[in-house]
Amino acid sequence: MTATEMKERLVGRALKRREDPKLITGHGNYLDDIKLPxxxxxxxxxxxxxxxxxxxxxxxxxxxxxxxxxxxxxxxxxxxxxxxxxxxxxxxxxxxxxxxxxxxxxxxxxxxxxxxxxxxxxxxxxxxxxxxxxxxxxxPAVVDARKAVEPGAPQIHEAAPNNIVFEWECGNKDAADAAIASAEVVVKEEIINQRLIPTPMETxxxxxxxxxxxxxxxxxxxxxxxxxxxxxxxxxxxxxxxxxxxxxxxxxxxxxxxxxxxxxxxxxxxxxxxxxxxxxxxxEDRSENYKYSTHGRDHITEAELAGTRDGKITGLRVKTWANIGAYFSTVAAGIPTTLYGRIITGVYKIPAAYVHVTGAYTNTAMVDAYRGAGRPEASYLIERMVDRFAAEIGMDPAEVRRKNFIQPEDFPYDNGLGLLPYDSGNYEPALNKALEIAGYAEFRKQQEELRKQGRYLGIGISSYVEICGIAPSAWMGGQGWGAGLWESANVRVHLTGKVVVTTGSLPHGQGLETTFAQIVADELGVPYEDVEIQWGDTQGTPFGYGTYGSRSLAVGGVAIKRSVDKIKEKARKLAAHLLEANEADIVFENGRAYVKGSPDKGKTIGELAAAAAVAYNLPPGMEPFLDETSYYDPPNCTFPFGTHVSIVEVDPETGHVKLLRYIAVDDCGNQINPLIVEGQIHGGIAQGLAQALYEGAVYNEDGQLLTGTLMDYAVPTAAMVPHIETDHTVTPSPVNPLGVKGAGEAGTIASAQCVMNAIIDALAPFGVKHLQMPATPERIWKAIHGK
Amino acid sequence: MIPAPFDYYAPTSLAEALTLLQRHGDDAKILAGGHSLLPAMKLRLASPSVLIDINKVAELRGIKVNGTVEIGAMTTWSAIEHHADLAKACPAMADAVALIGDIQVRNRGTIGGSLAHADPAADMPAVILAVDAQIHVEGPNGPRAIAAADFFTDMLSTALEPGEIITSITFDSHGAGEGSAYAKFPHPASRYAIVGAAAYVKMENGQVTACRVAITGAGPKAERQSAVEQALIGTDGSADAVAAAAAHAGEGMDMLGDIHASDEYRRAMCKVYTKRALLKAIERAR
Known part of the structure; x- marks a missing residue:
C-alpha cells in the first residue's frame, strides 16, 4: 500500500460483532461451565x-x-x-x-x-x-418505602432508625415552592415507578x-x-x-x-x-436470583409541575420515596440521588425545581442500578408530567415540548440541580424527525376518525436526555462515590505487527471487542483482524471501574485511543530516527510513518513495531517495544438525547394494548458501529416497554415475592416486542476526542413513558389522565369502566 | 434443575407402564411431556420417588381422523398443530394448540399429560368439554371411557383412579353446519389462559340447534357454560343473540383472582371471550 491509498475507515461501519460466533454456537465459557478439580x-x-x-x-x-x-x-x-x-x-x-x-x-x-x-x-x-x-x-414486615418510614412501622435495622437510609435533596426549594404557589396552572400526580427484576439470561x-x-x-x-x-x-x-x-x-x-x-x-x-x-x-438458580439478587426502580413520587396557560413550564417539585430493600447494596444510594434528582428537569429549561428523596429500608430484595439507573425514573416522571400539563392546558404535547426545550445556544447547559453541565444537544431536530416518521399530523386526523368508530388509538412522545460516560473522578467523589471513575488501557504492538489491547472494561453483551477493535484498527492503520481485545481477568488487564452507566466507550474507549496516540507518537520518533529525518517532518497515516512530501520514504507500523521489539537501532534514550498505557479521566459526563414516538391501539372491551408502531430517534454523538448502536437501542426499548406493559415485581404484605418465577414475572418474548423504526441525529460530544456519548441505556430511559403517554392519549376520551405501570389489560379496563 | 432424588423407569409398552405404576403406587408419577411435572420437581413442589417415563410407549402416539377423531395420549401438541385433517375436523382444537406455550413446549407437551394434570389454566380442557370428548383410560381393572364432562373434578383433580393411565381421546369430527373456535386471553408470563373460551355450534336452517361452551382459566377447573348454551340454542346466531347469550358466561362459577387478573375482571372477560369464540364458531359453521 502506498501512502496515497487510503485504507477504508472502519469507524462508522456496521460490522457484525466479532464475539458472536463463539457465543451463539454454544462455545462461550460462562461461570457454570467452569469445573475445577x-x-x-x-x-x-x-x-x-x-x-x-x-x-x-x-x-x-x-x-x-x-x-x-x-x-x-x-x-x-x-x-x-x-x-x-x-x-x-x-x-x-x-x-x-x-x-x-x-x-x-x-x-x-x-x-x-x-x-x-x-x-x-x-x-x-x-x-x-x-x-x-x-x-x-x-x-412484622414492611415492603412499601413510604409506609416503612411512617411512625410505628416495623424497625428493620437498629443502626437505621425509622428505616431511613438517607434523606437527600437538590435544587432550590424556595424557588420551586414560590413557582408553584404563584402558577397559573399546577398539575399534581402520584407517580409510581414499579419495582423491576433485571433478569439477565445467566444468573x-x-x-x-x-x-x-x-x-x-x-x-x-x-x-x-x-x-x-x-x-x-x-x-x-x-x-x-x-x-x-x-x-x-x-x-x-x-x-x-x-x-x-x-x-x-x-x-x-x-x-x-x-x-x-x-x-x-x-x-444461583432463577428463584434465588429473583429473591435475593438486586432489583431496580421502585419509587413512589408525588410530583407537581407548574406552568402558564400558554405552555411555559415554570416550576417542578418532586418528593420521592426510594425503596432500597432489606440491606444497602453497593451503590444503592447514588441511583435515586445523583442519577435521578440531578436530571429531573430532563430536556427542559425549568427555572425552579426541587427534589427531595427519602431512601428507605424494607423487607424486600435490595434495589440498586438497573439499566438506566435513576435516569429512567427521572425521564418517566418529567415526560409524564409534561404530557399531563399539556392535556391540562389543552395544548399539543409536541408543542409544549418545543416551547420548553433547552436550545442549542444554551450548551454547555447548567440545569441548576448540581449536575455537571450538559455537554451538547439539539433537541428539536430529533423531535421533528420522530414526528415526521410517525406522520404526526396525519395520525391526529386518523385518530379522530377512528374514535368515532369506537377504536381507540393513541400516540406517545418521549423526549429524553440522559447521563452517560459516568465520570469524572473528582466530581463523582463529591457525589459520595467512594472511588474514582477513570478507565485505563494498555496497547502493545507485537513484533509481528499484531496489536493486543487490554482493558479494564468488562463487555457482557455490549460488543466492545468489536467497537474497540474498529477504533484501534483505524487509528493505527492495521488490519481489523490483527487487533485483539483482552478483558475480564484482573491479572492480565489494567485497572478499570467496569462496564455500566453507558461509560465503556466514552471513558474506556477513549483510554484505548489515548494509548494508541502514545504508540503513534513513539512510532513517529522511531521512524524519524530510522529514516534520518526530522521528527517534525514525519507524518503518520494509514498505518505508515513517512517523510512529509516523500510518501515513498516510510515505514509501516509493523516494520516500526519489529524495529522497536528487536531494538537493534533505537534513538538514544528510547526504550524498546511499542507498549503504552493510558489512564483517562474525562472532564465531564456525556449527555445523549433523542425523541421516541409510539402508536398504540387499546381494545376497550378487554383493555389490551397493541403496539402498532415504535419510532426511536436517538443522538448518541458519533457512532463507531451503527449496528451495535441499533442493537443496544432495541434491547433497551424492549426492557422499557416491558416496564410499561408487562413487568412488575410484586410482594404481598408479608414480604413474599408473588412474582418469584418466570411463570409470574412477565419478561416479554420476542413476539411481544414490535418492529422498531430507528433513526438518529448526530451531535458529537465535545467532552472526548472520539465525539462519542454512549447508547447502552438510552432505549430503556426513553421508552416506558413513550408507551404510557400513548396509552393515556388513547384513553383521553374516557377522561383518563394517568395510569400506573405496568398498564395491564385489567388496569386499563378498570380505567375505562371507572372502576 | 436440582430435584430431590428419584428412580427412573422408561417402559416401552402400556402393559409394562401399568405394571410399574401398580408396583410403585402413590410414590410414582407418570412422566409424559414433563412441562408441568418437571418444573414442579425443580421447585421441589413435587418430589415423587419414582418417575415412569412413557415417552417410549409408541402405542400411545398418533392421530386418526375418520368421522371420529382419535388422538393418542402421548401425541405432542406439535403433532396436533400440524395435522391438517384434524384442523378441519375440529378448528377449536387447532386454535387452542397454536396458542399453547411456545414451539419448544409444543414439541414436548402431550395432550394426555396435560389432561391428567388438569391445570385450571390449561387450554385443552375447555376444548374437550366443548367437543364432548371421551377420555379413554386403562388401569388395573381394564379399560374404560370417561366423558369430558365428568373428567375434571376440581383444581388439579380428575376422575382418573389410582393406577390408571390415559390412552386416548376421541370425539366426533365436525360435519356440515358445525363449527368451533377457541379464544384466549393469555397470561403475560406463563402463556397459560387467564380466560380461555371454547365454543361448538351446530347451525341448521339458519338456527343454532346445538351449542356447547366451556371456559378454562377463570375458575378452579374448566366448566361447561350451560346458561350460555341454553340462551343461544334456537336463536339465529346473530351478533346480538351471541352477545346476549355470552352475557351468561361465568354464571355460577367460582372465579380465581390473582395479581394478574382479579375475580371481577376474569368474570367480565369470560363474557368477552365467550362472545368472541361463539362468533368465530358460528362464522365457521355457516
Missing part, C-alpha cells in the same frame, strides 16, 4: 420469612448426610466484614447496613441466607440444605480457589466490574492486600446492572475455600 458445591438455607429473629440453627441431620463436607452459619463468618456500602448519598448522613456473607441473628427478607451447606455435588448440597433445621421468631454466582501456600485466592465471578470487586473484597471485606486476589469474569450472560455489585456469595465462597482448602462453587 476437587471442587465443592454450595447450597444455601434461605429464610422463608421476610423479617424474623434466628432463634436456633441445627445442622446435625445435614452433616450426617453422606457427601456433606460442612455447614456454616453467619456466626462462623464474623471474622470478615459486611459488604461495602460504596456509594452513599452525597452531603447528607447515610445509615448504611450492607449485608453480611450470611445473616447473623436476624433475617430481613425472604431468601436471606442463614446457613450454607458445602457438599461434594450440587444435588447433595441441595438435599442437605432441606435438612438444616432453623427456628425463627417471625417479626449470578462465584467460584473461589485458595492457595494456602501463597495465601492467594482466584475467584471466577459473574461480574461487570472484576477490578472493583477485587478491591472491595480484599481491602474492605477480608482486610488483606488486593494482590492476594485475582478476579476473573468469564463470559457474562447479561448484567443490566445486577452484576455490578459486591455480593455475599463472593465473600462466602472465598471464606469457605480458605477454610476447607478446596475450590467451592455457588451458582
Amino acid at each position: 476437587g471442587m465443592l458445591h454450595i447450597a444455601l438455607v434461605r429464610s422463608p420469612y421476610a423479617h424474623a429473629k434466628i432463634v436456633s440453627i441445627d445442622a446435625s441431620k445435614a452433616l450426617a448426610m453422606p457427601g456433606v463436607v460442612a455447614v456454616f452459619t453467619g456466626k462462623d463468618m464474623l471474622d470478615i466484614n459486611p459488604m461495602p456500602a460504596a456509594w452513599q448519598a452525597a452531603g447528607v448522613k447515610n445509615y448504611p447496613v450492607p449485608p453480611r456473607a450470611l445473616a447473623v441473628d436476624k433475617v430481613a427478607l425472604v431468601g436471606d441466607p442463614v446457613a450454607m451447606v458445602v457438599a461434594e455435588n450440587r444435588y447433595i448440597a441441595r438435599d442437605a440444605a432441606d435438612l438444616v433445621e432453623v427456628e425463627y421468631e417471625p417479626l 449470578r454466582g462465584s467460584i473461589a480457589r485458595y492457595d494456602p501456600l501463597t495465601g492467594e485466592w482466584t475467584v471466577w465471578m459473574t461480574s461487570q466490574a472484576p477490578h472493583v470487586h477485587r478491591l472491595l473484597l480484599t481491602a474492605f471485606v477480608f482486610g488483606v492486600p488486593e494482590t492476594k486476589l485475582r478476579c476473573i469474569a468469564p463470559n457474562v450472560g447479561g448484567g443490566f446492572g445486577q452484576k455490578i455489585f459486591c455480593y455475599n456469595d463472593m465473600a462466602f465462597t472465598m471464606w469457605a475455600a480458605r477454610k476447607l482448602g478446596r475450590p467451592v462453587k455457588f451458582v
